[in-house]
Structure formats: C-alpha cells, structure tokens
Amino acid sequence: MDNDKSSLPKWAERFLSAICPEPLYEEIEGDLIEAFNRKKKERGETRANWFLFVNTFKYFRPGILLRNRVRPSANFAIVRNYLLTSYRHVLKDKLNSSFKLTGLTLSLFGLLVVALYVSYQLSFDRYNNDYERIYRVNTQRLENGNVEQYGIAPVAFGHMLMDEFPEVEVSARFDIANGSHIKYKEKVIWGGVFGVDSTWFDIFSYKFIKGTRDALTRPSTIVLTETLALKLFGNDDPMHKLLTINNGEKLFEVTAVIQDIPQNSHIRGEAFVGIDRTQNFSAQHIISPPEFVDNSTVLFIKLRTGADPDVFVFHLERTLDKFVPRKKRNELGFRIFLQPLKDIYLDPPLKYEFTRKGSMVYLYVFTVLGIFLLVISCINYANLSLAGFMNRSREIGVRKVLGGKKQQVIVQVALDTSAYCLIAFAGSILLLYILFPYVQEYIEPNLSFDSLTSGVFLLFMAGIVLIIIFLSTVIPAGWFSANSVTNDLKGIISSGGKMKFNNALLLAQFVISVICIGATLTIGQQIDFIHNKDLGINRKNLLVLTMSEDFTVEKMKAFKASLKTIPGVVNASNSSFRMGGGFWKDWYSVEVGNEMKSFELYEVFSDDELFETLEMKVLQGRVFDAEHKADSGAAFVVNETAVHELGLTKPIGTRILTHPEEPGKWDGTIVGVVNDINISTLHHKVKPLVMRLPWQNSYPEYFVYARIDGDVKVIIEAIKAKYNLLQPGYPLEVHFVDDFYNKEYAKENRAYASLKFGTAVIIIVSSLGIFSLSIYLSVRKMKEFGIRKVLGATAEQITYLHVWHFLRIAAGGALLALPLTFLLMNEWLASFAYRVDVGVETAFAVLALTMLLIIISSSYAAIRAGKTNPVNIINRV
Amino acid sequence: MAREFLGEFEELVLTLVAALQDDAYGAAIAEEIEKRLQRDVTLSAVHVTLYRLEDKGYVKSKAGGTTKERGGRRKRIYTVTTGGMAMLRAMKDVRIDLWKMVPQLKF
Numbered sequence: 001m002d003n004d005k006s007s008l009p010k011w012a013e014r015f016l017s018a019i020c021p022e023p024l025y026e027e028i029e030g031d032l033i034e035a036f037n038r039k040k041k042e043r044g045e046t047r048a049n050w051f052l053f054v055n056t057f058k059y060f061r062p063g064i065l066l067r068n069r070v071r072p073s074a075n076f077a078i079v080r081n082y083l084l085t086s087y088r089h090v091l092k093d094k095l096n097s098s099f100k101l102t103g104l105t106l107s108l109f110g111l112l113v114v115a116l117y118v119s120y121q122l123s124f125d126r127y128n129n130d131y132e133r134i135y136r137v138n139t140q141r142l143e144n145g146n147v148e149q150y151g152i153a154p155v156a157f158g159h160m161l162m163d164e165f166p167e168v169e170v171s172a173r174f175d176i177a178n179g180s181h182i183k184y185k186e187k188v189i190w191g192g193v194f195g196v197d198s199t200w201f202d203i204f205s206y207k208f209i210k211g212t213r214d215a216l217t218r219p220s221t222i223v224l225t226e227t228l229a230l231k232l233f234g235n236d237d238p239m240h241k242l243l244t245i246n247n248g249e250k251l252f253e254v255t256a257v258i259q260d261i262p263q264n265s266h267i268r269g270e271a272f273v274g275i276d277r278t279q280n281f282s283a284q285h286i287i288s289p290p291e292f293v294d295n296s297t298v299l300f301i302k303l304r305t306g307a308d309p310d311v312f313v314f315h316l317e318r319t320l321d322k323f324v325p326r327k328k329r330n331e332l333g334f335r336i337f338l339q340p341l342k343d344i345y346l347d348p349p350l351k352y353e354f355t356r357k358g359s360m361v362y363l364y365v366f367t368v369l370g371i372f373l374l375v376i377s378c379i380n381y382a383n384l385s386l387a388g389f390m391n392r393s394r395e396i397g398v399r400k401v402l403g404g405k406k407q408q409v410i411v412q413v414a415l416d417t418s419a420y421c422l423i424a425f426a427g428s429i430l431l432l433y434i435l436f437p438y439v440q441e442y443i444e445p446n447l448s449f450d451s452l453t454s455g456v457f458l459l460f461m462a463g464i465v466l467i468i469i470f471l472s473t474v475i476p477a478g479w480f481s482a483n484s485v486t487n488d489l490k491g492i493i494s495s496g497g498k499m500k501f502n503n504a505l506l507l508a509q510f511v512i513s514v515i516c517i518g519a520t521l522t523i524g525q526q527i528d529f530i531h532n533k534d535l536g537i538n539r540k541n542l543l544v545l546t547m548s549e550d551f552t553v554e555k556m557k558a559f560k561a562s563l564k565t566i567p568g569v570v571n572a573s574n575s576s577f578r579m580g581g582g583f584w585k586d587w588y589s590v591e592v593g594n595e596m597k598s599f600e601l602y603e604v605f606s607d608d609e610l611f612e613t614l615e616m617k618v619l620q621g622r623v624f625d626a627e628h629k630a631d632s633g634a635a636f637v638v639n640e641t642a643v644h645e646l647g648l649t650k651p652i653g654t655r656i657l658t659h660p661e662e663p664g665k666w667d668g669t670i671v672g673v674v675n676d677i678n679i680s681t682l683h684h685k686v687k688p689l690v691m692r693l694p695w696q697n698s699y700p701e702y703f704v705y706a707r708i709d710g711d712v713k714v715i716i717e718a719i720k721a722k723y724n725l726l727q728p729g730y731p732l733e734v735h736f737v738d739d740f741y742n743k744e745y746a747k748e749n750r751a752y753a754s755l756k757f758g759t760a761v762i763i764i765v766s767s768l769g770i771f772s773l774s775i776y777l778s779v780r781k782m783k784e785f786g787i788r789k790v791l792g793a794t795a796e797q798i799t800y801l802h803v804w805h806f807l808r809i810a811a812g813g814a815l816l817a818l819p820l821t822f823l824l825m826n827e828w829l830a831s832f833a834y835r836v837d838v839g840v841e842t843a844f845a846v847l848a849l850t851m852l853l854i855i856i857s858s859s860y861a862a863i864r865a866g867k868t869n870p871v872n873i874i875n876r877v
Numbered sequence: 878m879a880r881e882f883l884g885e886f887e888e889l890v891l892t893l894v895a896a897l898q899d900d901a902y903g904a905a906i907a908e909e910i911e912k913r914l915q916r917d918v919t920l921s922a923v924h925v926t927l928y929r930l931e932d933k934g935y936v937k938s939k940a941g942g943t944t945k946e947r948g949g950r951r952k953r954i955y956t957v958t959t960g961g962m963a964m965l966r967a968m969k970d971v972r973i974d975l976w977k978m979v980p981q982l983k984f
Contacts, residue, residue: 006948024928030943030950031903031920037946038908055920063925 004037012056019060021067022405032056078408079415086416089392096772100384103765104424104468107377109431110761111464113439114370116447117754119457121363124264124345129205130302133169135309135338137161137299138350142333143289151353152296153336156281157316158197161299165315167307172197174267174298174354175275181731182271183244184232188731191228191270193245198274203300204265210239211256216274222252225260228270245273246548247730263446266345266355267298283324286334298354300341309338361828362751369758372512374464376762379505380769382472385417386502387776389476396480397488410477417473421465442753475501503809506773510813510850511820513766516759518821518846520752525836526829527752530745533834536677538615539737541709544579545719546733547702555726560607560704562722568710569719573613575606576694578703579679579740588690590646591655599646604691611674613705621652621672624693632693634668640676642688656690666692678834685833705737767857770806774861778802785865786873795866802862806854814850818843881933883964889914890926891965894936895957902941902952903927927955935961 007013008029020028032055040048090097125131137153161171175195182189198216201208201223208215215223222243229238242251252273261268277297285295303312316336320329329335339347345358389396396409429452432439436449451457480488547556556574563572577583583602590599604610608626611618624635636656643651648670657667676686708715716734723732742749778785785798793801822838829835883891893909894901907923910916930936941954957965 004946004948006945024924026950027903027953028920028924030947030952031907031924033950034904034944034947035907035920038904058919058921059924061921061925063928064921067928 005033005040008032008052008056012052015056016059019065019068021064024064024067028059082412082415083419085395086419089388093388096384096388096775099768099772100381100388101420101424101427103380103384103768104377104420105427105431106761107373107380107765108424108428108465110373110758111370111377112428112432112452112461113443114366114373114758115457115460116439116451117366117444118363118370119451120264120444120447121346121358124358125266125341127205127262127264128203128341131341133303133305133307134203134341135301135303136341136344137301138337138339139296140333140335140337141289141292147333149350150296151298151350151355152293153299154281154285154292154296155277156285156295157299160281160319161301161316162199164319165312167303167312167315169302169304170199170202171299171301172200172203173275173277174200174300175277181246182228182232183247184241187232189228189231190731193222193271193273194269195275195277196272200272203302206261207259209257209259215256216272218255219274220250220252221255221274223256223258223272224254225258225270227260229254229257266357268356281323286320286324286329287332293352296352301338313338359747361831362747365751366754369516369755372516372762373758374467376509376512376765378468378471379509380765381417381420381468382475383502383505383509384769384772384776385413385420385472386476386479387773389413389480391776391779393480393483393488397485400485400488406481409480410473413477413480414469414473417469421469425461425465442757443750502773506806506809507813507816509766509769510810511817513762514814514817514846514850515821515824516755516762517849518818518842519825520755520759521842521845522821522825522836522838523748523752523755523828525842526832527745527748529834529836530748533678536616536675537737539741541707542614542737543706543708543716543719544735544737544740545704545706545723546578546735547704548727548730551702551727559723559726562725563704563706563719566715566718566722568708568715569706570709571609571613571707573607573609573705575604575610575703575705577604577679579737583679583687583689586658588656588658589660590648592647596655599688601642602687602689604689605694606691608693610691610705613707614677615707616677617675619673619675621670623672623674626693631671633666635671635693636668637672637674637691638670639674639686639689641686642690643673645688763853767853770854770857771860774802774806774858777805778861778865782865782868782873785868786870789868789870790874795863797866799859799862799866802865803855803858806858807851810850810854814847818846821846881964883968886922887926887930888965888968890923891930891935891957891961894927894930894955895962895965899954901955904947930961931955934958935964
C-alpha cells in the first residue's frame with residue numbers, strides 16, 4: 001500500500017529515542033510502524049492513531065528504562081581502565097596535574113573555612129530548646145525626632161507577662177549590672193554576676209552539672225559556671241558554700257553549677273543571682289526618658305507553641321492602654337516589638353542592649369567570598385580539565401572507534417573529575433586540620449574543628465563537591481560526546497565555540513580576581529588609615545584605670561597623689577569619660593552673635609591634667625587651672641568641632657552657661673580651644689564637646705588616665721599595690737588605651753585578614769590556572785607559532801602574542817569589575833565617619849597587579865613558545 | 878541455584894516465538910496474541926517480555942530483514958534456545974500431568 005506510513009511522528013521518535021536503549025530502538029520503531037499500518041487497515045486511521053499514542057507511551061516502563069544503564073559486568077574493567085589512563089596522564093604531565101590539584105585543594109580549603117565561619121555565625125543561640133519560640137521584648141521611642149530602638153523593656157512587664165498573658169509560657173528578666181567580683185573567704189575572682197528571674201533557666205537551656213533548674217527560687221542563692229567554680233573552690237565541692245559579691249554584706253549560697261555558657265550565645269555570664277527589682281509599673285516609666293532607662297531591663301519571653309507574636313504584642317499594647325493612653329504613647333512614639341532570639345546576634349545593635357554582636361555585613365562578605373571561591377575553583381578546574389581533555393581527544397576518538405558510547409565518554413570525564421575532587425577534598429581537610437590553629441587565630445577563635453563532622457556540614461560539603469564535579473564534567477563531556485570521531489582522531493574539537501567558551505570562563509575568573517584584589521587593597525588602606533590616624537591624643541603607653549563604684553573623692557585625691565610617686569608614671573589625670581564609652585551630654589546656652597542659644601553638647605568633667613596626660617594640643621587660649629579657684633564653674637574649654645558647629649568666630653571670651661536652675665554656678669566663658677579627640681571608633685564622627693572642672697575641684701568620676709614610661713609590668717604592679725592600700729579587696733581594672741582601639745577594630749581586622757586570605761587563595765588558584773592554561777594553549781598553537789616564525793616573526797613577537805591573549809581578556813574583565821568594586825567599596829566605607837577615598841590610584845594599582853600576575857604566570861609558556869624551532873613543529877601531521 | 882519459573886505471559890510469548898519460527902518478532906507476536914487469544918496487548922509489553930526472556934537465556938535474537946510496512950526498519954528475529962525449548966517442554970509436561978489428575982467426567 002502506498003499510503004503506508006514509513007516513519008513515526010516526530011514526537012514519538014523523540015520520546016522513544018530519549019527513553020529506549022540505542023540497540024533496541026530500531027526494532028521498537030519498526031514494530032510500532034508495522035503495527036500502526038496494520039491497525040490502520042483494519043480499524044481506520046483514528047483508531048490507529050490512538051493505538052500508536054497509547055503504545056508509544058507504554059514504553060515508559062522500568063523494563064525499558066532500566067535497560068539504559070551500562071552493564072555492571074562490563075563496567076568494572078572499563079572503570080579501572082579509565083582511572084589507569086587518567087593516572088598515566090598525570091604521570092605524563094606532572095606539573096599541570098599538580099597545579100590542577102593544588103588549585104582545587106586550596107579553593108576547597110578556603111571554602112571549608114568560609115563554611116565553618118558562616119555556620120558558626122548562624123549557629124548563635126540556636127542551641128536553646130524551642131529557640132524559635134523565644135523572643136526578646138524590645139521597645140522603641142521617639143527622641144529628638146529620631147526613632148530610637150532599645151533592647152530593654154520596663155521591669156514591671158516581667159510579672160505582668162507571666163500573670164496576665166495566656167500566650168506566654170514563661171518570661172524572664174536579666175539585669176545588666178549586678179557586680180563584677182566574687183569573694184569566697186579571702187579569694188576574690190573577677191566574673192560577671194547577673195541578676196535573673198528564677199525562670200531564666202526555663203528559657204535558656206544551660207546544662208546543669210550540680211543542682212537543678214529551680215536553683216534560684218530561694219532568695220540569696222547563686223548559680224556559678226564550671227570555670228568560675230573551679231577558680232573559686234578548686235577541687236572542693238562548691239555546693240552550699242557562701243559567697244559575697246562586690247565586698248557586700250549579703251551572703252549568697254551556691255545552689256547550682258552549670259557548664260560554661262556556649263560560645264555561640266549572645267549573652268554570656270559567669271554567675272547568676274536572683275533579680276531584685278520589683279518596681280510596680282507607673283506611667284512615668286514610659287513617659288520620661290531617664291525613668292524609662294532606669295526602670296527597664298532585658299526581658300525574654302517564651303511563647304506557647306502556636307502563639308502568634310503579633311497577637312501577643314497587640315494584647316500587650318492593649319494592656320498598656322490602662323496605664324498610658326494610646327494617644328500619649330503615639331506622641332512619644334512608644335512601641336513594643338519582639339525580636340526572635342536567633343536574630344539578636346546578627347541584627348543591628350539597639351540602645352542599652354546587653355549582648356555580643358555579630359555583623360551581617362561581614363557575614364555577607366564571607367558568603368560572597370565563599371561563592372567566589374567556589375566559582376573560581378569550578379571555572380579554573382573546568383578550564384584546565386577542558387584543556388587537558390583536548391589533548392586527549394585522540395584517546396577518546398580511539399575509544400569511540402572501538403565501540404565506546406556517548407554515555408561512556410561522560411562517565412570517563414566524570415570519573416576523572418571525581419577522582420581529582422575527592423583527592424583535593426581529602427587534601428583540603430588535611431590542610432585545614434594542620435592549619436586550624438592559624439584559622440582560629442586569624443578568623444574566629446571560637447571555631448571548632450568538631451563542627452566539621454556534624455551531619456549537616458558534611459552534607460553541605462558533599463553537595464559542594466558534587467556541584468564542582470557536575471560543573472566541571474558537563475562541559476568537557478558535552479564537547480566530546482558531540483564531537484565526531486574523525487575530528488576526535490585529528491585532534492580537532494569543533495573549533496570556534498571551544499575557544500570562546502574558554503575565554504568566557506577566563507573573563508569570569510578575572511572579574512572575580514579584580515573585585516577581590518580591589519576590595520583587599522581598599523580595605524587595607526582604610527585599616528592602615530584607622531591605625532595611623534591622628535586621634536588627637538597619644539594613645540601609646542597610656543593606661544586607663546577604672547575605679548570601683550564606692551571610690552570616694554578623698555580616696556581619689558590620695559590615689560592620684562600616690563600615683564605620681566611611682567617612678568615611670570609621667571602624668572595622671574582623673575576624668576569622667578572612658579575610652580570607647582562615650583561622654584555625658586547636657587544642654588548649654590552659648591552666646592552666638594549677640595544672643596544666647598541652646599545647644600545639646602557633649603561634656604567632660606576633668607582635672608586640669610587631662611590635656612597634658614593625653615597630649616592634646618591647645619589651639620587657642622589656655623586650659624583651665626585647678627589652682628585658680630575662679631576657674632571652677634567659670635572656665636570652659638571646647639573642642640574644634642564645637643567652634644565650627646556652634647559658629648563661633650571668636651571663641652575665646654564667649655559666654656557659656658548650663659543648669660540655669662542654679663544661677664551663677666555654671667556660668668562663665670570659653671577660655672580655650674583644644675583639638676578634636678576620637679574616643680570611640682572611626683565609625684563615629686567627633687561631636688562638639690565642652691570640658692570643665694568639677695564643682696570646687698572635687699574629684700569627679702571613676703576613670704584615671706596614666707601616661708607611663710618604662711617597664712610596663714613593674715609600673716602596673718606598683719599602681720595596683722597603691723590602689724589596694726586605699727581600696728582593699730577590690731582588684732583594679734587596668735587597660736591599655738591602645739588595646740581598646742585594637743579590640744574595637746578586631747572585627748575589621750579579622751574581616752581584613754580573612755579577605756586577604758581569600759584573595760590570596762583566589763590569586764594563587766588563578767595564577768596556577770593561567771600558568772597551566774597558557775601551556776596547554778601554547779601546545780595547541782605550536783603550529784601557528786611555527787608558521788609565524790617561518791614567515792619572519794621574532795621570538796619576542798610570539799611571546800608577546802601569547803601573553804596578549806590573556807592580557808586582552810584580563811583588560812575586559814577589569815573593565816567590568818572595576819566600577820563594581822568601586823561601588824561596593826564606597827558602600828562599605830560609608831560606615832566610617834573618617835575614611836580614605838577610593839581613587840584612580842587604587843584602580844591603577846589593581847590593574848597593574850592583575851597584569852603583572854598574568855604576565856608572570858603566562859610568560860613561561862609564552863617564552864617557550866617563542867623559542868621553539870619551527871622545523872620541529874611544522875612537519876608534524 | 879533457585880529454579881527459574883515463567884510467568885503466564887512469558888510462557889505465552891515464548892510459545893509463540895517457538896511457533897512462529899523465522900517470523901518471530903515483536904509486532905508479529907503481538908498480532909498473533911490479539912488474533913488468536915482476542916486479548917489486547919501493547920507492543921511494549923511484548924518487547925519487555927522478549928528482552929526478559931533473552932536475559933534468562935530462553936530466546937536469542939538476531940537482526941532480521943526489513944519490509945516496506947515497517948518503514949525500512951530492521952526486524953529483530955527471536956529464536957528459542959535449547960534451554961527455552963526444554964523449559965517449554967517441561968512446563969507442558971507438568972500441565973499434562975496435572976490435567977490427568979483432574980477427574981475426567983464422561984458424558
């Protein structure tokens with residue numbers, strides 16, 4: 001019959017060829033066509049079509065699908081052969097293979113470190129049972145037109161929440177300051193003692209070694225951590241021993257010992273006592289700012305399963321209506337919001353928040369770095385393995401001729417890649433194990449090697465390795481399975497696209513490298529700037545001593561006098577501010593033009609030796625003089641910023657006064673202008689500041705600055721001894737001002753260290769990659785180089801040509817990456833009030849560095865290519 | 878070694894392979910089943926059964942000729958192996974033995 005169909009419809013063909021094993025396909029197709037034609041004759045076209053449709057799809061069954069696999073019996077021998085061949089190629093080209101392996105190992109190592117860090121940062125507070133149901137009650141107020149968010153809530157909320165709210169399973173308060181040293185018999189030990197509700201341990205899942213969770217239900221009890229208990233009691237049983245806190249009269253009985261609070265907790269303390277704050281709620285606790293701060297504390301709640309936090313907040317607001325009308329609260333901008341426990345560590349800081357803070361920004365930086373590392377290692381590996389396999393195209397051709405199938409090429413490439421990946425993975429873990437102490441030192445001291453063995457982490461890393469294997473298999477496998485046998489044998493890989501692809505990979509690699517180099521350089525500049533910026537004081541050899549709270553004015557006088565008798569103490573001053581702590585703030589009236597204007601100024605009460613001790617510069621006029629009785633209350637010194645911001649043209653002699661309710665007490669003139677000093681980090685701008693003597697030269701506050709010169713240890717010991725004579729039983733807190741700054745910048749320094757490390761890995765991996773790739777390329781292009789040489793090209797020209805190939809792509813990469821880097825870095829620098837500018841010089845430095853790296857890493861192959869003897873090359877087939 | 882058994886459909890296909898001789902291929906077998914047993918069968922079922930029989934060693938296959946009705950595609954002709962023949966025979970004998978046990982009612 002002429003109207004017989006001679007082939008299946010296209011969809012059926014595609015479907016069948018996709019699911020049927022190749023050797024069976026022709027038979028199945030033929031049988032289907034034959035059966036269709038028979039059906040058509042017997043039953044008509046419609047029935048036949050339906051028959052074909054049903055029968056085609058019925059082939060989608062295990063009996064057919066599972067026949068697609070390569071037979072296991074044949075597999076083993078072939079796999080051995082694949083691995084053997086790969087091994088022989090490694091031996092043939094030891095240098096490139098080891099570079100390939102080194103690159104992969106290094107980037108996996110970097111990735112491991114990043115993954116460890118990120119998982120640590122994200123693990124904060126998640127060790128608590130039911131952490132999803134735990135929230136901190138925060139508040140928000142409107143102050144000077146700004147929304148200020150506080151990490152505290154009125155103390156009285158504590159009872160209210162437990163008693164009146166069915167959604168709340170348990171609530172517990174945490175009191176910030178409750179003492180700093182604990183005394184047992186004659187032994188005094190430093191340790192943070194915090195007041196908490198007895199329910200605290202129902203919210204935070206600490207592990208009890210001795211005693212139980214209800215340890216604080218009786219008054220005058222204390223819970224210690226293991227380390228503190230060991231320090232206080234050694235090997236004795238701490239239970240039921242009696243302690244005092246801060247030299248107080250009250251005795252506390254040890255009723256429980258807990259394991260040290262995990263490192264990944266945002267709140268850590270050494271000891272807990274019962275909270276002793278039982279204020280009843282009053283409207284003033286919300287209305288007046290100072291009363292709000294005084295009568296508020298950290299408050300945690302655990303909601304019942306299924307309770308909606310929004311509904312809870314709604315109920316709480318409604319309860320508040322009884323105390324402060326909603327209208328009034330709206331005026332104050334007073335609002336309550338819940339913050340999930342797990343977010344506290346990484347969220348931006350709030351006012352009066354007692355916590356260790358992480359930084360989302362640095363977490364992002366790390367994550368991006370990790371992704372970069374992953375991408376770079378994939379690109380690099382894919383590029384090299386592509387180049388390597390191209391030189392093996394004859395082998396693949398022969399395999400195909402001998403009956404190798406498409407799938408087998410894929411299996412071979414995947415095996416080769418997997419072998420590399422697994423070796424590199426093992427190598428990177430070994431490397432991490434060896435270098436772990438350094439990782440802890442430079443990146444995060446609390447990382448633990450153990451977390452590597454956690455199931456989730458292993459699963460994650462296995463996923464990463466699979467991604468690398470997949471990405472670096474797909475491309476070469478794709479090329480080879482698509483290439484024809486004849487081309488394979490001639491060593492041609494469907495030419496054009498191949499090179500373009502290699503170049504695209506290179507381009508991506510350069511973009512990443514340039515971003516990383518640019519970021520590292522800029523951050524390095526900013527860090528240098530921070531460390532070397534003139535802070536307005538000489539912070540070397542400067543100590544800050546913090547007195548205990550009941551230190552009296554008389555004692556301070558005596559202490560200062562005795563300090564000066566210690567050899568090596570050059571100067572000492574007693575002032576009201578702490579480095580990094582901040583200044584007091586008050587309203588001042590200042591004469592500007594001819595009228596008195598009100599300004600909110602930062603203030604310092606200090607003796608007159610402050611300027612000398614900190615080595616500040618007097619720019620105009622004089623500083624106040626304690627000998628001069630009239631200076632107390634009448635002589636004011638301001639900083640440069642105050643002069644600018646207040647708009648004083650002739651600051652000396654300007655009238656200034658504060659606390660008008662005590663007329664004449666604080667009323668005088670500006671007698672001098674000093675330079676600005678930075679007492680906190682460079683993230684913050686210097687504020688207008690006014691300094692004055694305390695009333696009648698009585699000593700003001702708890703901070704003493706001492707400029708020293710000589711053997712630090714001896715001097716500090718001497719200072720402590722003098723202090724102990726005046727205030728026995730209290731250890732003195734001594735810090736270097738320099739240490740404070742270094743600690744404040746620890747986050748930046750760490751991020752910089754990790755970025756440097758990440759960039760170094762990326763640069764090394766890329767350089768190794770370029771080195772190997774340039775060798776592969778030069779081998780492929782040998783003939784071209786030979787012909788060029790015969791036609792008169794010089795060795796230099798050929799070298800140049802070869803290097804230029806890489807430089808050209810790098811230039812493209814830089815063009816893409818530089819603006820991006822610029823934007824990113826400006827964003828980061830914006831968090832500093834004092835910062836370097838990202839300029840053209842940096843861009844040039846990045847360019848120069850990139851180019852240099854390329855020239856160095858590709859010139860070996862290039863020079864070799866230039867020197868080749870054309871006779872050896874050209875007559876090759 | 879566990880003894881191998883044939884399923885009902887496998888036995889049917891194997892018998893047809895033996896019966897059709899040189900004309901035993903997928904479409905032909907399916908046609909025979911439809912014609913003689915009035916039983917609807919999909920080609921894929923026949924093919925899968927044939928492959929399974931081949932795996933078990935009861936049939937073997939070779940590429941066969943082509944016809945116009947099949948659009949020039951080659952057939953795969955199946956032949957019963959000695960093992961397959963022995964299996965068929967054994968099954969037939971067992972059936973007959975069993976049949977003899979059934980009381981034969983004479984009318």
